[in-house]
Amino acid sequence: MQSLQQKAYEWSGVAASDAFAIDDTNLFETLGGLQPFVDLSTNFYNRVYDDEEEWFRSIFANSKKEDAIRNQYEFLVQRMGGPPLYSQRKGHPALIGRHRPFPVTHQAAERWLHHMQQALDGMSSIDPDSKIKMMNFFRHLLDPWIAFLKQSICCVSISPLVDVLQVFPPRHTAYFLVAGNQMTRQDLGAPCKHATSKPADE
Numbered sequence: 001m002q003s004l005q006q007k008a009y010e011w012s013g014v015a016a017s018d019a020f021a022i023d024d025t026n027l028f029e030t031l032g033g034l035q036p037f038v039d040l041s042t043n044f045y046n047r048v049y050d051d052e053e054e055w056f057r058s059i060f061a062n063s064k065k066e067d068a069i070r071n072q073y074e075f076l077v078q079r080m081g082g083p084p085l086y087s088q089r090k091g092h093p094a095l096i097g098r099h100r101p102f103p104v105t106h107q108a109a110e111r112w113l114h115h116m117q118q119a120l121d122g123m124s125s126i127d128p129d130s131k132i133k134m135m136n137f138f139r140h141l142l143d144p145w146i147a148f149l150k151q152s153i154c155c156v157s158i159s160p161l162v163d164v165l166q167v168f169p170p171r172h173t174a175y176f177l178v179a180g181n182q183m184t185r186q187d188l189g190a191p192c193k194h195a196t197s198k199p200a201d202e
C-alpha cells in the first residue's frame, strides 16, 4: 500500500525538501526587505487584471487592484520571514475561507501559477534560487487544492485544506491529512450521494 508520504509527494509534484525550502532561509532578508515583494505583487496583479482570458480576469472584478496587491505582498512578507504586516491589519490569513467567494478551479489555479511564474521571471531583484523556492511554495500550496478538485471529492471535510492554506506550521502535517483523507475514503470517485459537486465545508 502506498504510504501517505508517497501520496503527498505524488500530489504536490514538489519534493518535501523543496517545498519547505522557504523555511530554511529568510527570504525577506535575502531579498533585502519589502520592495521586491511589492514589485512582485504589482507585476503579478498587473498581469492578472490585464489577462486576455476574461474568465480569469473576472474572478477579480470586485476587488480593487491596489487592495489586492497590498493584501498579497503583506501576506508574502509575513510568510517569508518579514514582519506580520498582513495579520496586524487583517487578522489570521485563513486563506480557504477568504477564497470561498471565488470560483477557484483547477484551471484557475494553473492560470494563477502561470501569472506568478511570469511575474517572477520578470524580476531582476529576485535571484534565481529564491524564485525557485517561491514557486515551489506556491505550487505546494495549491496542489492539494488542485488534487481535490481534480478528483471531484465531495462530501469530504475540507479541514485538511484549511490547514494547508493557512500555511502556518506544521504544513507538512496538512499534506499527510490530505493524503490520509483520500486513502481512507471508501467511495472515492463515486458520485456524491448528496448529488452536489460542492464539498462539505466541515
Ligand code: HEM
Pocket: 059, 060, 063, 064, 067, 068, 069, 071, 072, 075, 090, 093, 095, 098, 099, 102, 103, 104, 105, 108, 109, 110, 112, 138, 141, 142
Ligand atoms: C485574495 C483568487 C491563489 C493569496 C484573492 C482574491 C481573489 C483570489 C479573487 C481577492 C483579491 C483581494 O481582494 O485581495 C485566487 C485564485 C487563486 C488564488 C483564483 C488560484 C486558484 C492564491 C494563493 C495564495 C493566495 C496560492 C498564496 C500566496 C491570497 C491572499 C489574498 C488573496 C493573501 C488576500 C485575502 C484577503 O485579505 O481577503 N485571491 N487566489 N491566493 N489571495 Fe488568492
